[in-house]
Amino acid sequence: MTDPDFRSGFVCFVGRPNTGKSTLTNALVGSKIAITSSRPQTTRHTIRGIVHREHAQIILVDTPGLHRPRTLLGQRLNDLVRDTYSEVDAVCVCIPADEKIGPGDRWIVEQVRQVAPRTKLIGIVTKIDKVSKERLAPQLLAVSELLGPDVDVVPVSATSGEQLEVLVDVLASHMEPGPAFYPDGELTDEPEETLMAELIREAALEGLGDELPHSLAVVIEEISEREGRTEKQGELLDVHALLYVERPSQKGIVIGKGGARLREVGTAARSQIEKLLGVKIYLDLHVKVAKDWQRDPKQLGRLGF
Numbered sequence: 001m002t003d004p005d006f007r008s009g010f011v012c013f014v015g016r017p018n019t020g021k022s023t024l025t026n027a028l029v030g031s032k033i034a035i036t037s038s039r040p041q042t043t044r045h046t047i048r049g050i051v052h053r054e055h056a057q058i059i060l061v062d063t064p065g066l067h068r069p070r071t072l073l074g075q076r077l078n079d080l081v082r083d084t085y086s087e088v089d090a091v092c093v094c095i096p097a098d099e100k101i102g103p104g105d106r107w108i109v110e111q112v113r114q115v116a117p118r119t120k121l122i123g124i125v126t127k128i129d130k131v132s133k134e135r136l137a138p139q140l141l142a143v144s145e146l147l148g149p150d151v152d153v154v155p156v157s158a159t160s161g162e163q164l165e166v167l168v169d170v171l172a173s174h175m176e177p178g179p180a181f182y183p184d185g186e187l188t189d190e191p192e193e194t195l196m197a198e199l200i201r202e203a204a205l206e207g208l209g210d211e212l213p214h215s216l217a218v219v220i221e222e223i224s225e226r227e228g229r230t231e232k233q234g235e236l237l238d239v240h241a242l243l244y245v246e247r248p249s250q251k252g253i254v255i256g257k258g259g260a261r262l263r264e265v266g267t268a269a270r271s272q273i274e275k276l277l278g279v280k281i282y283l284d285l286h287v288k289v290a291k292d293w294q295r296d297p298k299q300l301g302r303l304g305f
C-alpha cells in the first residue's frame with residue numbers, strides 16, 4: 001500500500017427522501033448493506049459502505065438527512081448529520097433526473113453550505129435510466145446552476161450501473177492521497193447487530209403506511225450459537241430481537257392477525273440476515289410497546305440513538 005497516487009476519504013450522500021441515495025450506496029459498494037426502501041426516511045443510522053478500487057478507497061457515510069426537529073430523536077439525528085457533514089471530504093447532493101429541482105433541494109444545499117462551509121460539494125444526478133438524453137441535459141444544467149460553477153455534476157444510474165465508475169473517479173479526485181483506512185474486503189464497520197436490526201426493521205415496515213417508520217425501533221437482545229449441531233447440520237445462530245412501537249394499536253399492526261404478519265417479517269428478515277452473515281439463523285421476534293420512546297432520553301439511549 002505504498003502507491004503514492006492512492007486516494008482515500010469519506011463521502012456522504014444527501015438529498016430529499018427517495019432520491020436514490022441508499023440504492024447508489026449499494027451499487028457502489030456491491031453488497032446490500034444500506035437499507036433501501038420505497039418509503040421516505042427509513043435510513044436512520046450512519047451506515048458506512050466502503051468502496052474498494054485499485055486506485056482509491058471511498059467510505060460512504062449514509063445519513064438520515066436533516067429535518068425540522070419535532071422530537072428529541074429528531075434533534076439528535078440533526079446533530080449527528082451536522083457533525084457528519086463537517087467531517088467528510090465531500091458532500092454529494094443527489095437530485096433525480098426525472099424530478100424538477102424544488103424548494104426541498106434548495107433547503108438541503110443551503111443547510112450543507114451553512115453547517116459545513118468548507119466541505120466540498122458534488123452534484124449527482126441520479127436515476128438517469130429514467131429519462132432520455134434530451135431531458136437529462138437541461139437537468140444537468142439546472143443542477144449546475146443550483147450548486148454553482150465550481151461544483152462537479154455527475155449523472156449516474158444505480159440500477160443500470162451507467163457512469164458508476166466515473167462517479168468513483170470524480171469522488172477520488174476530491175480526496176487527499178493517502179492509504180486505505182480499512183482492509184480490503186471489509187464492507188462496513190457497522191457492527192453486525194446494527195445491520196441485523198436494520199434488516200428486521202426494513203422487513204417489518206414493508207407494505208406499511210407512513211406513520212410507523214418513525215415509531216418503530218429494533219433492538220437485538222441476544223445472539224448465541226446453538227450447541228450440539230453436527231458438522232453436517234452446520235452452524236446455527238439464535239437471534240432474539242425486540243421490536244419497539246409507541247402504541248398498542250401499532251403493536252397490532254406489526255403482529256397482524258394471529259401473528260401472521262410477524263411470521264412473514266421473520267421469514268423475510270431471516271433470509272436477508274443469512275445472506276449477510278453466511279450462516280443459518282433462528283430468528284425470534286417480539287413486539288413491545290414503549291410509550292413515547294422518541295421523546296424519552298433514557299429510552300433513546302437504550303435503543304441506540
Ligand SMILES: Nc1nc2c(ncn2[C@@H]2O[C@H](COP(=O)(O)OP(=O)(O)OP(=O)(O)O)[C@@H](O)[C@H]2O)c(=O)[nH]1
Binds near residue numbers: 036039126128129159
Ligand atoms: N430507475 C431507477 N430507480 C432508482 C435508481 N436509484 C434508486 N431508484 C429507486 O428509487 C427509490 C428510492 O431509492 P432509495 O435508494 O431508497 O432512496 P433514498 O434517497 O436512499 O431514500 P431515503 O432512504 O428515503 O432517503 C427506490 O424505489 C429505488 O428502487 C436508479 O438509478 N434508477
